[in-house]
Amino acid sequence: MTAIADQSAEYEFRPPAAATRPAPGPAADEGLARRLKALACTAPLHDLDNRKVNLAGEYSSYTMAEVGLAVIDLVTLNMDFDTGADRDAVLARLLPRAAAQNPGRAAAEHERVARWVLESLINVGSVDRGFRAVYGTFGADGEYVRRDYDFKLIEEVPGLDGGVYLRTTDEAVNVLVGALDTDVTSAQIAAEVKLEVLIRRGRLADAQLAAEQARYRTVQYAETLRRALEATRRNVRAVDWMQAIPDLIDEALDHIADRYRHENAILTNIRKARDETEEPEHKRRAAELVDIVKDCIRRHTQLQTRLLEAGPLFRAEQDRQAFATPGSCSGIDLYGQLLAPLLGLPITEAIRPTDAFFARGAGLRTPVSVRVADLVDLLLTPPVEREHLGAELPDPDLVATPDDSRFSEAQLEAALELLDLPADAPRRLSGLLAEARHQDPELPYLVALLAVHAASPPVGTAYRQGEERLLFAVDDGTRLDDPEFGGADLIVGSALLDAIGMAADRKDAK
Amino acid sequence: MITHPDASWAPEPEPAPAPITPADVADAARLVSFGLQAKLLPARDAEYAELIRRHREDPAFARLADAVATGMGLVVLEVSPRAGMAVAAAEDSVFAVRMGDYSRRASSESTDRFLHGLAHLAVAAMAFPRPEDLADDGYLGRVSVNGVDAFVRQACRRLEQQAEAEGANTDPASDAPGLESAWRVWARRSATGATKDARRLAGSTIGIVSKAVLFLVDSGFLQKVSDDSGGTYRTTARYQLQVRDLAGSAAMAELLDLGVVAVGDGAATLLPADHSEDLVADAGLPFHAL
Numbered sequence: 055m056t057a058i059a060d061q062s063a064e065y066e067f068r069p070p071a072a073a074t075r076p077a078p079g080p081a082a083d084e085g086l087a088r089r090l091k092a093l094a095c096t097a098p099l100h101d102l103d104n105r106k107v108n109l110a111g112e113y114s115s116y117t118m119a120e121v122g123l124a125v126i127d128l129v130t131l132n133m134d135f136d137t138g139a140d141r142d143a144v145l146a147r148l149l150p151r152a153a154a155q156n157p158g159r160a161a162a163e164h165e166r167v168a169r170w171v172l173e174s175l176i177n178v179g180s181v182d183r184g185f186r187a188v189y190g191t192f193g194a195d196g197e198y199v200r201r202d203y204d205f206k207l208i209e210e211v212p213g214l215d216g217g218v219y220l221r222t223t224d225e226a227v228n229v230l231v232g233a234l235d236t237d238v239t240s241a242q243i244a245a246e247v248k249l250e251v252l253i254r255r256g257r258l259a260d261a262q263l264a265a266e267q268a269r270y271r272t273v274q275y276a277e278t279l280r281r282a283l284e285a286t287r288r289n290v291r292a293v294d295w296m297q298a299i300p301d302l303i304d305e306a307l308d309h310i311a312d313r314y315r316h317e318n319a320i321l322t323n324i325r326k327a328r329d330e331t332e333e334p335e336h337k338r339r340a341a342e343l344v345d346i347v348k349d350c351i352r353r354h355t356q357l358q359t360r361l362l363e364a365g366p367l368f369r370a371e372q373d374r375q376a377f378a379t380p381g382s383c384s385g386i387d388l389y390g391q392l393l394a395p396l397l398g399l400p401i402t403e404a405i406r407p408t409d410a411f412f413a414r415g416a417g418l419r420t421p422v423s424v425r426v427a428d429l430v431d432l433l434l435t436p437p438v439e440r441e442h443l444g445a446e447l448p449d450p451d452l453v454a455t456p457d458d459s460r461f462s463e464a465q466l467e468a469a470l471e472l473l474d475l476p477a478d479a480p481r482r483l484s485g486l487l488a489e490a491r492h493q494d495p496e497l498p499y500l501v502a503l504l505a506v507h508a509a510s511p512p513v514g515t516a517y518r519q520g521e522e523r524l525l526f527a528v529d530d531g532t533r534l535d536d537p538e539f540g541g542a543d544l545i546v547g548s549a550l551l552d553a554i555g556m557a558a559d560r561k562d563a564k
Numbered sequence: 565m566i567t568h569p570d571a572s573w574a575p576e577p578e579p580a581p582a583p584i585t586p587a588d589v590a591d592a593a594r595l596v597s598f599g600l601q602a603k604l605l606p607a608r609d610a611e612y613a614e615l616i617r618r619h620r621e622d623p624a625f626a627r628l629a630d631a632v633a634t635g636m637g638l639v640v641l642e643v644s645p646r647a648g649m650a651v652a653a654a655e656d657s658v659f660a661v662r663m664g665d666y667s668r669r670a671s672s673e674s675t676d677r678f679l680h681g682l683a684h685l686a687v688a689a690m691a692f693p694r695p696e697d698l699a700d701d702g703y704l705g706r707v708s709v710n711g712v713d714a715f716v717r718q719a720c721r722r723l724e725q726q727a728e729a730e731g732a733n734t735d736p737a738s739d740a741p742g743l744e745s746a747w748r749v750w751a752r753r754s755a756t757g758a759t760k761d762a763r764r765l766a767g768s769t770i771g772i773v774s775k776a777v778l779f780l781v782d783s784g785f786l787q788k789v790s791d792d793s794g795g796t797y798r799t800t801a802r803y804q805l806q807v808r809d810l811a812g813s814a815a816m817a818e819l820l821d822l823g824v825v826a827v828g829d830g831a832a833t834l835l836p837a838d839h840s841e842d843l844v845a846d847a848g849l850p851f852h853a854l
Contacts, residue, residue: 087733141758176754176757178757181753181767182752182753182754183753183754183757183768184752184754188738189735191733199737200737200738200739201733201735201736201737201738202735202736202737202738202741202744203735204735204748204752206752206754209754209755210754210755210756210757210758210768211755211756212710212713212755212756212770212794216791216794218756218757218758284714285718386695386698386808386812386813386816387694387695388685388688388689388692388693388698388807388812389689389693389719391816391819392685392689392812392815392816392819393685393686393689393716393719394719395819395824396682396685396746396815396819396824397716397719397720397723397745397746397747397750398723398745398746398747399745399746399822399824400742400743400744400745400746401674401675401678401741401742401743401744401745401746401749402674402742402743403822404678404682404746405674405677405678405681406818406819406821406822407681407685407815407816407818407819407822408677408678408680408681408682408684408685408815409663409677409681409818410811410814410815410817410818411681411684411685411688411811411812411814411815412661412663412666412680412681412684412685413655413660413661413663413814414652414806414810414811414814414815415684415685415688415806415807415810415811415812415815416661416666416684416776416779416780416783417602417652417653417661417779417780417782417783417784417785417806418600418602418638418651418652418653418657418659418660418661418783419659419661419665419783420600420659421658421659
């Protein structure tokens with residue numbers, strides 16, 4: 055407070071000379087502008103909490119900024135290589151958070167909050183679906199200029215299937231993680247070194263934060279590459295395939311190999327931490343960390359697949375684009391002579407060529423002339439109902455298939471009950487058959503079939519499916535003495551399988 | 565046809581041309597009316613094909629048909645079996661399309677007017693990427709709605725990076741929005757957007773391109789090939805004629821009038837990046853040409 059008072063006093067003493075330039079220099083001014091822009095990016099989040107009173111209903115108990123940051127988080131992590139995040143998936147994952155803030159409220163209200171926050175961050179309703187902030191800078195001649203800064207936090211992009219997907223912009227990622235305008239690679243290395251140190255010291259909470267940051271960087275890395283490959287697909291000549299791209303691919307493959315090794319090492323470490331620690335909180339955090347690192351590895355693998363596809367893609371596109379025979383005479387270069395120079399002009403000037411192009415290039419329309427007789431007909435015709443549902447589906451003709459199975463459900467149940475032997479008391483097949491015959495003359499056939507089937511039990515499958523017991527049959531050389539069946543008098547019994555131990559083994563094997 | 569009145573080798577006196585009958589005028593007007601139905605091709609209509617043949621073989625009839633077209637405010641671009649009678653609306657003709665009729669929003673908002681015009685230009689630039697494509701009569705261009713948007717966005721990104729490299733501040737002054745660079749207007753408009761009724765968001769750039777493409781289909785300039793990438797289309801001979809002979813040069817004239825001269829040598833202008841400059845530290849990957 056005093057510092058400000060002192061300063062103003064100083065200003066009073068000083069004569070208002072023209073030499074006192076308000077800004078110390080263009081560099082400082084630029085830094086100020088950059089910080090103002092960064093500040094502006096957080097404004098939509100603050101704005102959420104300010105605007106929630108305008109919603110019809112009682113919403114003050116929701117922390118909208120928190121939901122907003124969660125949206126940005128979810129979209130960033132769900133962004134795929136090809137498309138963005140699915141809107142419904144993001145909303146569905148957002149619901150638990152909204153619900154946790156106000157567990158007493160109806161699910162519909164939680165959904166409304168989630169939807170409102172997402173739409174506010176897209177800024178649905180504005181023409182550009184973006185935000186604008188105004189900041190001031192000093193021009194070269196010391197003149198103060200107010201400028202518009204346009205930015206988006208979440209943008210909607212077209213997907214391959216024609217749907218609309220969500221992507222977070224660089225600005226949003228900056229808001230989320232902060233100070234991300236650094237070299238992606240070096241930032242990644244730093245984060246990983248940090249992670250290792252943190253894990254070794256057992257500070258898992260910090261380690262999780264570092265791992266999450268590393269994942270955001272991985273996403274950003276993939277995003278940059280995606281744009282590059284997309285540009286290649288559109289125009290081979292727009293991207294340098296002599297030097298830059300082969301270098302890039304080598305570099306990126308090295309990077310992936312390196313990261314993969316690194317992350318697997320981390321994974322082993324955390325697994326150890328997870329299994330050895332006694333504290334449940336540590337265990338939970340370590341488990342979360344395992345998931346994050348696994349996701350990182352998944353993303354790297356995805357990146358690698360794209361890198362391997364890049365070469366064939368280039369050759370195919372070159373065949374398609376470069377080997378077309380050149381024409382004998384040339385016309386206007388629409389891109390180089392019209393579109394590109396035009397885009398650099400101020401809009402008031404650029405509009406003249408585009409208007410001229412539209413006027414001559416859109417084609418002609420024959421004017422509609424109306425006759426009164428037609429008009430009356432037209433007005434009296436009832437509107438055609440739009441068919442939302444499409445053509446009616448014919449009801450399928452269903453014929454009941456005759457039940458031709460040899461044994462009934464009840465028989466199968468009886469047979470299985472008979473074969474449900476205690477683990478420590480196996481029985482001879484002959485005894486089982488005699489007991490079955492006593493119940494039902496058809497039953498011995500089913501019992502015999504089941505016993506023969508158990509002669510070579512699928513142990514591996516049962517093991518994988520986590521079953522706890524398994525029927526088995528063994529031939530010890532005794533002959534079966536039975537009026538209906540011949541062969542070996544099998545010993546039939548149940549084997550207990552160690553389901554819990556198997557599950558644990560499976561998890562570790564993954 | 566130039567005749568030399570003082571030619572000593574004066575040929576046999578030509579037979580007097582047959583007088584024009586009302587039936588000829590009716591045929592000529594019929595041909596023009598076929599030409600106005602832009603989607604109709606001579607190959608699909610025997611009468612149209614016959615009139616086209618007559619136009620090519622009978623100079624008197626050709627002059628008559630051209631005169632009818634001119635009188636109605638039409639410019640004849642070409643009369644051929646492949647394109648039919650390709651006519652375009654002259655300025656102030658009743659057939660001309662006005663921006664206000666095309667999009668109501670564009671008549672009041674100059675940025676929207678610009679975006680609609682740019683969409684049309686971008687469709688043409690994407691359909692005929694090289695100068696020779698525009699000149700080659702046999703060339704069929706292919707465009708997709710999403711592709712056009714991505715193409716313009718890439719050009720915008722390139723300009724943005726160029727401005728950044730020069731250290732220029734491209735944020736427009738708040739009190740002079742007209743001085744905003746054209747590329748920024750496209751770049752800051754959202755590409756697409758979800759709507760309540762699952763249609764395209766009309767104000768998004770993809771919505772604007774899609775409107776342009778559908779309009780060109782109605783003009784007989786594009787034909788739909790598939791639904792891929794927001795709709796894929798191929799060009800017709802008429803579109804090439806219209807862009808090459810009329811629209812391209814009109815826009816060029818305006819650009820020259822503004823003092824912007826881009827000299828081309830006929831070679832393609834979409835070239836690889838210049839890798840002589842050093843990498844920017846935070847660029848992440850070595851790309852300049854995006």
